[in-house]
Every structure is written in structure tokens, then in C-alpha cells.
Amino acid sequence: METIKNRRSIRKYTSDDVSATLLNELLETAARAQTMGNLQLYSVVVTRDMAMKERLAPAHFNQPMVKGAPVVLTFCADFNRTTQWCLNRKADPGYDNFLSFMNAASDTLLLCQNFCNLAEEKGLGICYLGTTIYNAGAIIDILDLPRLVVPVATITIGWPDECPPQTDRLPLTSFIHEESYKDYTPADIDRYYSPKEALPENQHFVEINKKETLAQIFTDIRYTREGNVAMSASLIEVLKRQGFME
Amino acid sequence: METIKNRRSIRKYTSDDVSATLLNELLETAARAQTMGNLQLYSVVVTRDMAMKERLAPAHFNQPMVKGAPVVLTFCADFNRTTQWCLNRKADPGYDNFLSFMNAASDTLLLCQNFCNLAEEKGLGICYLGTTIYNAGAIIDILDLPRLVVPVATITIGWPDECPPQTDRLPLTSFIHEESYKDYTPADIDRYYSPKEALPENQHFVEINKKETLAQIFTDIRYTREGNVAMSASLIEVLKRQGFME
Numbered sequence: 001m002e003t004i005k006n007r008r009s010i011r012k013y014t015s016d017d018v019s020a021t022l023l024n025e026l027l028e029t030a031a032r033a034q035t036m037g038n039l040q041l042y043s044v045v046v047t048r049d050m051a052m053k054e055r056l057a058p059a060h061f062n063q064p065m066v067k068g069a070p071v072v073l074t075f076c077a078d079f080n081r082t083t084q085w086c087l088n089r090k091a092d093p094g095y096d097n098f099l100s101f102m103n104a105a106s107d108t109l110l111l112c113q114n115f116c117n118l119a120e121e122k123g124l125g126i127c128y129l130g131t132t133i134y135n136a137g138a139i140i141d142i143l144d145l146p147r148l149v150v151p152v153a154t155i156t157i158g159w160p161d162e163c164p165p166q167t168d169r170l171p172l173t174s175f176i177h178e179e180s181y182k183d184y185t186p187a188d189i190d191r192y193y194s195p196k197e198a199l200p201e202n203q204h205f206v207e208i209n210k211k212e213t214l215a216q217i218f219t220d221i222r223y224t225r226e227g228n229v230a231m232s233a234s235l236i237e238v239l240k241r242q243g244f245m246e
Numbered sequence: 247m248e249t250i251k252n253r254r255s256i257r258k259y260t261s262d263d264v265s266a267t268l269l270n271e272l273l274e275t276a277a278r279a280q281t282m283g284n285l286q287l288y289s290v291v292v293t294r295d296m297a298m299k300e301r302l303a304p305a306h307f308n309q310p311m312v313k314g315a316p317v318v319l320t321f322c323a324d325f326n327r328t329t330q331w332c333l334n335r336k337a338d339p340g341y342d343n344f345l346s347f348m349n350a351a352s353d354t355l356l357l358c359q360n361f362c363n364l365a366e367e368k369g370l371g372i373c374y375l376g377t378t379i380y381n382a383g384a385i386i387d388i389l390d391l392p393r394l395v396v397p398v399a400t401i402t403i404g405w406p407d408e409c410p411p412q413t414d415r416l417p418l419t420s421f422i423h424e425e426s427y428k429d430y431t432p433a434d435i436d437r438y439y440s441p442k443e444a445l446p447e448n449q450h451f452v453e454i455n456k457k458e459t460l461a462q463i464f465t466d467i468r469y470t471r472e473g474n475v476a477m478s479a480s481l482i483e484v485l486k487r488q489g490f491m492e
Contacts, residue, residue, distance in 0.1 A: 001364055005275050028418045029251050033359065034374035037468055038413050045423045052425055076427075081420065082464075084430045085439050091461035094471020098478040102379050105348075106355055106399065110374075113279065113359035118247055128280035128356075133348050144426040153352065167284050172274045174327065177291045179298055180390040184327055189334045192327075215337035218328075222283055225340020232344040 010125025013158025030115035041104035047072040059135040069156035077104035079148040101244040125160035147243040256371025259404025276361035287350035293318040305381040315402035321358045323350035325394040347490040371406035393489040
């Protein structure tokens with residue numbers, strides 16, 4: 001509990017390696033996570049080779065952690081292995097569809113978060129790269145992912161060489177609903193978001209970007225409609241190309 | 247680490263309640279999970295009322311845990327709250343698209359797994375219901391989920407009243423790939439799946455269902471092509487209805 005309570009994403013790592021023994025122990029234990037029908041619908045690609053990190057970096061918008069971390073893990077939704085098993089066992093697999101992608105993506109994200117908790121408990125620092133689904137097509141090419149395999153999360157791992165302040169969180173009441181969903185009034189929004197908007201670092205972002213509100217930083221700069229629409233289309237193309245939209 | 251290593255899904259609970267204080271502490275700590283742009287793209291609906299459990303049960307194919315657990319949590323991908331914030335702050339939100347759904351679903355599943363780890367560390371038993379995305383439309387109606395909110399995972403929680411044996415897992419080498427994906431040969435499939443196929447309980451399933459192989463239990467009974475195709479269509483309809491496919 002204390003590990004999770006005190007966690008922060010770590011983007012700078014010492015030059016110390018993360019041993020294969022430790023990594024394997026963490027991944028093996030992480031695989032105790034719940035999984036659909038106990039099928040374990042995932043694969044993890046381990047990147048240690050600098051040449052491979054250099055190829056992956058642009059897919060993650062050149063965030064420095066990709067090349068700076070001793071290990072990069074790409075967590076992939078994988079119905080290929082299960083499908084191969086079926087084909088080798090006189091069974092007709094019907095997993096080339098969207099529901100199966102979502103089932104595999106769910107299995108994969110649960111494994112990923114289990115792994116993160118275990119790694120942080122051992123003192124490792126991790127950073128979750130949400131960019132994985134933005135450029136999934138490029139990652140598929142680099143890692144040679146076959147049909148029915150799609151990357152859904154990337155984690156950079158190493159021994160921490162920084163201790164950044166913890167980021168803020170919304171109050172619990174903002175995301176809990178008793179029995180049924182109560183939609184938000186303007187007063188609720190003010191109450192829940194004002195503390196975030198009042199943080200000096202957020203006020204600074206608004207100022208240097210010449211925006212009127214913090215929300216505009218998200219809509220106009222960080223996560224724009226134009227970018228989201230383009231990346232939605234390319235993600236759906238990736239799902240089709242990988243055989244998940246038959 | 248030991249908690250995760252020894253975990254098993256718990257489907258039978260004592261009549262003891264799970265206090266709101268404990269539940270809130272766990273959910274608040276779970277929200278330390280990584281989240282896109284620190285936006286916390288999720289909501290959690292807490293069900294304690296028996297009448298609500300009775301309405302939810304059919305959406306989960308009447309699995310007895312729904313009515314048997316003191317608490318049922320429905321974890322929802324939520325871009326509604328963030329969108330309301332933007333609309334109240336002169337910002338133009340562009341989150342009514344598939345990428346945004348996937349971002350919110352990812353945030354939600356990481357939160358969910360964090361919560362599961364914390365709950366199990368406190369001695370609670372949990373069961374993950376993968377049925378949530380199969381019948382998302384019914385759950386949306388029951389829980390009054392608005393546009394840009396989609397349920398992606400359900401957890402039943404309570405104090406354990408059973409200690410079932412741990413289920414098997416594939417060997418680590420079956421889902422780890424060094425540097426790039428190595429596809430599976432028939433010999434790999436034999437090596438990785440034979441121990442599972444040899445388990446007495448799995449041989450028993452094959453026998454009582456009059457099947458030839460364990461894989462056929464999955465393809466012909468548990469997760470059929472016909473069912474997957476139908477539920478893929480209904481899940482995509484749900485995403486459209488909730489505004490995530492504009």
C-alpha cells in the first residue's frame with residue numbers, strides 16, 4: 001500500500017542494469033493477474049538493445065526515457081498464440097474480431113499494472129508511455145508483431161535517478177458514484193478542478209502558452225481534436241491490418 | 247509480491263460488510279496509478295443495494311458473485327467529466343472518438359488492477375467479471391451512464407469464504423520475446439500448452455463435454471466465433487451510442 005501511495009513516474013535512470021533474473025521474476029509473478037478463461041492473451045517484448053531503442057524512440061515522440069532506460073517493455077494484446085494453439089488442436093478459433101481485441105487488451109493492461117506495482121515494490125522506477133496506441137503501426141513493424149498482436153502499453157524501467165514531486169489527483173468524490181452515475185453540475189466541476197487549476201505549475205503552463213484556462217492546454221495543445229481524430233483512424237486501421245476487425 | 251504470488255479469484259464471501267472507509271481508502275490510493283495527462287479518465291460506480299445487484303446480475307450472465315458479494319464495483323472509462331470541465335472553461339473538447347475511448351479504457355483498467363492489488367493486500371477477496379464489455383449496453387442503462395462513459399470492468403469484493411486452488415499459468419518463456427516477436431512453431435505450442443492439457447480438471451472438461459481437445463472447449467463452448475462476432479457488433483454499437491465513434 002505504501003509503495004502505491006508514494007509512487008511517482010520516474011523518467012531518469014542510473015546506468016545500472018536491470019538483471020534478466022529480476023525482470024523475469026517480476027513478469028512471472030505479474031502473470032498471476034486475472035485473465036480471460038486463463039488464456040493469458042498477451043505477449044511482452046523486452047528491448048535492451050540500443051539500436052532497437054533508437055528505432056522505437058520516434059514512435060514514442062522521442063521521449064528521452066526510451067533511450068535512457070536500461071529496459072523498455074512493450075505489452076501487446078496477443079490472440080496469435082491462442083489462435084495457433086487452436087489451429088494445432090483441431091479447433092476453429094473465432095478471435096479475429098473487436099471483442100477479442102478488447103479482451104486481449106484488458107488482459108494485457110491488468111498484467112502491465114501488476115508488473116508496475118511489483119517493479120516499484122522492488123525499488124525500480126517506471127514510466128508508462130501512453131504513446132503506444134498512437135503509433136501502434138510503427139511499433140508493429142519494428143517489433144515484427146504478427147496478425148492478432150497489437151501493442152497497447154509501453155513501460156520504461158530502471159533504477160531511479162530522480163525523485164520528482166508527486167502529481168496531484170482529483171478528490172475521490174469526483175470519480176465515485178453511489179449506486180448510479182450522478183452527472184456533474186458546473187458547481188461540481190468548480191469544486192473538483194479548482195485545486196488543480198490553482199497549482200502554481202499549472203498557472204505557469206497557462207501563462208507561457210498564452211491560454212485563458214488550463215483546460216485549453218489540453219484541448220488546444222496536448223490532446224487536440226485534430227490529433228485524436230487522425231490517431232483514431234490510424235488505430236482502427238491497425239486493428240484491421242492485424243486482423244481484429246473481421 | 248507475496249500477495250500477488252499467492253492470489254486467486256474469490257467467488258464466495260462471508261456476510262461481513264466492506265466498510266465505506268476501507269473501500270474509499272483503497273480507491274483513493276488506487277488512483278495513484280498512471281493516467282493520461284493526469285486527467286483520470288474513469289469513474290467507479292459502487293453497488294451495495296441488493297435491488298441494484300439483482301438488476302446487474304443478468305448483464306453478468308447471472309454469475310452468483312454479483313448478488314453474493316457485499317460490494318460490486320463497475321469501473322467505467324469516463325471522458326464525460328473531463329469534457330464537462332472543458333465546456334465550463336471555454337475549451338473545445340475533442341474526445342468523442344475511438345482513440346479517446348482507448349485512452350480512457352486504459353486509465354480505467356490500470357486503476358482497476360491497482361485497486362485489486364490493494365484490496366487483496368488487505369485480505370479482501372475479489373473476482374474480475376470480464377462480462378462487463380459483453381453486455382455494456384445493459385449496464386449503461388442500469389447505472390445511468392451518460393454519453394462518453396462506458397463500463398469496462400466489474401469487480402465483486404468481499405471477505406473470502408473459500409480458498410480455491412490456484413489456477414495454472416503458461417511458462418514465462420511462452421509470452422516473453424527478446425527484442426522482437428518470435429512466432430510460435432507447432433513444437434512451441436506443444437511445449438507451452440501440454441502441461442495445461444494434462445491437468446486432470448481440464449481432461450475432465452474435455453471428457454464431459456465430449457470434445458476431442460481442450461482448445462475445442464474454448465472455441466466451441468466458452469468463447470465461440472458466433473458469440474464473439476455478435477458481441478463485437480454490440481460493443482461497437484455501444485461505443486457509437488456513447489459518443490466515442492464521431
